[in-house]
Amino acid sequence: MSDEQSVIPLAIPVVGAAEARNLQSCIDQNFVSSVGPFVSQFEEMVALNTGATAAVATCAGTAGLHAALVAIGVGHGDLVVLPTFTFIASANAISHCGATPWLMDVCEDSWNMDLAQLRREFQNNARRDGSRLVHKPTGRRIAAIMPVYCLGTPIDFDQLNLFSQEWNVPVVVDAAAAIGMRWNDQPLAHAGSLSVISFNGNKTLTSGGGGMVVGRDPELMALVRHLTTTARVGTDYTHDRVGFNYRMTNLQAAVGCAQMERLDELLAAKKRIRENYASAFAEYDIMRGFPDPDGQSTCWLSGLVFESPDAPSVADFSDQLRKRKVEARPFWKPMHLQPPYASSAPRAASLQRSDDLWQRVLTLPCSTNLTDQQQRRVIQTIGEILDQKPLK
Numbered sequence: 360m361s362d363e364q365s366v367i368p369l370a371i372p373v374v375g376a377a378e379a380r381n382l383q384s385c386i387d388q389n390f391v392s393s394v395g396p397f398v399s400q401f402e403e404m405v406a407l408n409t410g411a412t413a414a415v416a417t418c419a420g421t422a423g424l425h426a427a428l429v430a431i432g433v434g435h436g437d438l439v440v441l442p443t444f445t446f447i448a449s450a451n452a453i454s455h456c457g458a459t460p461w462l463m464d465v466c467e468d469s470w471n472m473d474l475a476q477l478r479r480e481f482q483n484n485a486r487r488d489g490s491r492l493v494h495k496p497t498g499r500r501i502a503a504i505m506p507v508y509c510l511g512t513p514i515d516f517d518q519l520n521l522f523s524q525e526w527n528v529p530v531v532v533d534a535a536a537a538i539g540m541r542w543n544d545q546p547l548a549h550a551g552s553l554s555v556i557s558f559n560g561n562k563t564l565t566s567g568g569g570g571m572v573v574g575r576d577p578e579l580m581a582l583v584r585h586l587t588t589t590a591r592v593g594t595d596y597t598h599d600r601v602g603f604n605y606r607m608t609n610l611q612a613a614v615g616c617a618q619m620e621r622l623d624e625l626l627a628a629k630k631r632i633r634e635n636y637a638s639a640f641a642e643y644d645i646m647r648g649f650p651d652p653d654g655q656s657t658c659w660l661s662g663l664v665f666e667s668p669d670a671p672s673v674a675d676f677s678d679q680l681r682k683r684k685v686e687a688r689p690f691w692k693p694m695h696l697q698p699p700y701a702s703s704a705p706r707a708a709s710l711q712r713s714d715d716l717w718q719r720v721l722t723l724p725c726s727t728n729l730t731d732q733q734q735r736r737v738i739q740t741i742g743e744i745l746d747q748k749p750l751k
């Protein structure tokens with residue numbers, strides 16, 4: 360099939376000879392499970408990249424988030440602050456601890472948690488009761504804050520760390536899409552107590568599936584490792600608490616290591632795709648590209664944001680694109696609109712920006728192997744659909 364006829368996918372993994380070589384060596388050495396050299400090699404590579412003193416590989420990003428929250432002390436009945444505009448895995452990891460998200464709105468320019476609103480919410484609704492930080496409306500303990508680097512866009516590390524100190528509340532960051540991210544030359548692990556990266560198949564860098572918890576506190580990282588490996592003590596069957604079987608396999612890490620070798624290339628491809636869309640959409644009043652306010656985003660996904668009230672609906676528009684063999688999808692539906700969280704999760708006074716934003720966002724093809732020619736076809740197809748009037 361020629362390129363003109365084939366479907367242009369949204370975000371697919373790009374693997375090749377290096378991944379195959381590493382996988383073959385797993386087979387050759389019979390290290391296909393959680394024992395094997397690639398797991399610790401992958402951990403070392405990610406620790407180095409993120410400025411962490413240690414990294415713990417997990418079978419998924421969601422599993423890493425769960426273990427990180429348990430390690431920091433989140434338990435039954437607690438609240439964990441979370442932006443409502445995120446992927447449901449963030450909220451689910453909180454629920455897996457028996458805790459509930461306390462939902463905040465996001466900023467228009469970054470799609471990240473609104474820290475000004477967070478401050479107001481704490482001033483109005485949080486109270487210190489000895490060592491406990493209490494959410495006044497529900498009487499529940501506020502156990503942690505979980506910001507999300509939306510699409511790999513950083514949040515001011517200084518502000519995050521300052522807030523954490525001022526209120527004496529730990530920060531665990533959902534850094535799922537943020538491998539390779541830096542904020543003002545500081546690497547990822549310099550914000551908060553723990554950060555969790557995902558290597559799911561649609562992320563910038565993949566290990567097939569998997570995640571990584573990174574941090575700089577050796578004791579805390581040892582606890583994360585302990586929790587993710589069934590909390591085993593010694594070499595026999597003694598376990599000192601309820602742990603998890605969250606270890607990454609050598610097969611996954613083999614793919615992850617090969618991908619880490621060309622992380623810079625993968626990040627550069629994402630950035631170029633983002634810039635190409637932004638400059639193409641600059642010609643239209645009706646839409647713009649995805650935000651990167653400080654130019655420091657890892658630009659995981661790219662797409663368009665409709666800006667005008669008479670813009671088409673993202674659902675209709677993605678259908679039209681799909682008919683023309685361009686894969687496109689609406690983006691995250693906020694947590695306060697999801698059945699498991701709509702009535703159970705406490706909310707900030709306003710979630711209006713998230714309410715508005717999610718209905719205007721469309722993700723577009725942005726795999727790291729997307730060619731300029733394919734991207735031109737995507738842009739041209741969008742232009743053709745917009746030229747057909749009327750469109751509703």
Ligand SMILES: *Cc1c(COP(=O)(O)O)cnc(C)c1O
Pocket residue numbers: 419420421422445446448449507533535536557558559568569570
């Ligand atoms: C991908 C993603 C996750 C989940 O990671 P998995 O590895 O798929 O479990 C969590 N949070 C966010 C924001 C993500 O984008």
